[in-house]
Amino acid sequence: MKKILKDIRINKAWCKGCGICVHFCPGKVLEMDENDKANARYPELCICCMMCELRCPDLAIEVISDDESTDEVSS
Amino acid sequence: MAVRDYIRQRFFPHLWCPGCGHGIVMNGLIRAIDHMAIPKNDIVMVSGIGCSSRITGYVDVHTLHTLHGRALAFAAGVKLSRPELRVIVPMGDGDALSIGGNHFIHAARRNMDITAIVMNNRIYGMTGGQFSPLSGSGTQASTAPFGNIDPAFDVVSLAKAAGAGFVARSTTYHVTEMIDLLKQAISHRGFSVVEILSQCPTYFGKHNGMESAVDMMENFRKNTKSLGKIPEGYSEDKVLRGVFVNENRPEYCQEYERIIASAMKGET
Numbered sequence: 001m002k003k004i005l006k007d008i009r010i011n012k013a014w015c016k017g018c019g020i021c022v023h024f025c026p027g028k029v030l031e032m033d034e035n036d037k038a039n040a041r042y043p044e045l046c047i048c049c050m051m052c053e054l055r056c057p058d059l060a061i062e063v064i065s066d067d068e069s070t071d072e073v074s075s
Numbered sequence: 076m077a078v079r080d081y082i083r084q085r086f087f088p089h090l091w092c093p094g095c096g097h098g099i100v101m102n103g104l105i106r107a108i109d110h111m112a113i114p115k116n117d118i119v120m121v122s123g124i125g126c127s128s129r130i131t132g133y134v135d136v137h138t139l140h141t142l143h144g145r146a147l148a149f150a151a152g153v154k155l156s157r158p159e160l161r162v163i164v165p166m167g168d169g170d171a172l173s174i175g176g177n178h179f180i181h182a183a184r185r186n187m188d189i190t191a192i193v194m195n196n197r198i199y200g201m202t203g204g205q206f207s208p209l210s211g212s213g214t215q216a217s218t219a220p221f222g223n224i225d226p227a228f229d230v231v232s233l234a235k236a237a238g239a240g241f242v243a244r245s246t247t248y249h250v251t252e253m254i255d256l257l258k259q260a261i262s263h264r265g266f267s268v269v270e271i272l273s274q275c276p277t278y279f280g281k282h283n284g285m286e287s288a289v290d291m292m293e294n295f296r297k298n299t300k301s302l303g304k305i306p307e308g309y310s311e312d313k314v315l316r317g318v319f320v321n322e323n324r325p326e327y328c329q330e331y332e333r334i335i336a337s338a339m340k341g342e343t
Contacts, residue, residue: 014087018094018276023289054106054250057098057288058088059078 003048003065008040014060021052021061081105081115083135091126092200094288096247096273100165100194101130103250103271107257108136113161120163121150123175126201126275127167127194144175147182150189158188158328161261168195168209172228176208183237186265187327192257193230193268196275204278215282230270231319240265242320246272246295249316259318265326272299272314 008029017036029046033039038061040046048065082105091098108118118136122128124143131138137160141149146164154162171179171193182189198216199205206216211227234242241263245253253271260267274280274291285291300309302317 016088016093018288020094020288020292024292051250054102054254055099055247055292056102057091057093057095059082059098059102059105060088062078 001067003067005043005046005048006064006066007062008043008046008052009062009064010038010040011058011060011062012037014058015056016058018057020055020057024055025052076109078102078105078109081108081135082133086133089133090129092275092277094274094276094291095126095200096196096271096275096288096291097127097130097194099247099250100127100192100253100271100273101133103253104130104163104165104192104257105134106254107261110254111258111261113261117159118161118163119150119153119157120165121146121153122165123167123170124201125167125170125199126196127165127273128170130165144170144173145178146170147175147178147189147191151182151185151187154187154189154328155331158332161190162188163190163192163261165192165194167200167207168193168197168230169199169207172208172230172233180233180237183234183239183266183268185327186238186240186324188264188266190257190260190263190267190269192260193270194273195230195270196273196279197227198275198279198282200275200278204275204282210279214279217278217282230268231315234268234270235320238266238324239268239320240322240324241267241318243268243318244270244272244314244316246292246299246316247274248292248295249299252301252316256318259321263321265322265324 015037022030027045031041053061115136121139122131123146131140150164197210204217206223209227214223243256260269276288300313
């Protein structure tokens, strides 16, 4: 079931800027910002694989998504 | 529940270094517990001393932060007195297999229903990067500036030989596999061991030619292989991942209950 991205929430206070999420993101959605914190620069490229959220050592990323079917029901 | 419901947010950001693999293990362990829908009140997490052992400060279940290497001994006490609780023991490689080595093999031999997680970053991080029993020969450490000559334990073989009922290995790169193995280990009735290769960019990486956490995780990706994907005659020198042992043997607390029941019968 295809997932639709609603939001990528990054807790900048917890992010330590290790860059793991940026390096392994298959869609190249993320980049480091001017303060060396993760930033969701291109959310439209996100495939909701959740790997950034699962690989974040700082528990600083939350990918909020909806299943396509759920979206249809609600619309 | 959300991840934040499983942590003590007042202690965040945590004190682990940027890119430390232990945070990824904690992340995976929380997902495993959440997927299994185990009530927080039914979980006891026991740790010893070291970077890895700080995990019991962060996870909002019943927690015990105990003595270096002795986490399994405390865990055995908890389990024997309250066998209905799920007891999870996250340990570092030094904590589990150096000072705690004897506790480790005997816990495996007894097959008490405890889940031991060896967060293996191959170094003593908290005290400044000394080599551990899992660093392995040829590695560099602050106490082995000319190279370490000590061979490493193979945690999987050791746990298997000592009698653990469930033995598995994964890495911080292979997060979905790690979560699946943790779930299997926690469900297993008996002593289960999951070795998770974890990166310490601050000490192990710096001393061994890997500059960043990303380099170290790339190393896990390239130099490990899933047991399920090994062709016949496989001979490459890669670290294997997956489930190595999954056997049901008599569990210690159940056997103890049985002895009590039979002794009580003898009295009447």
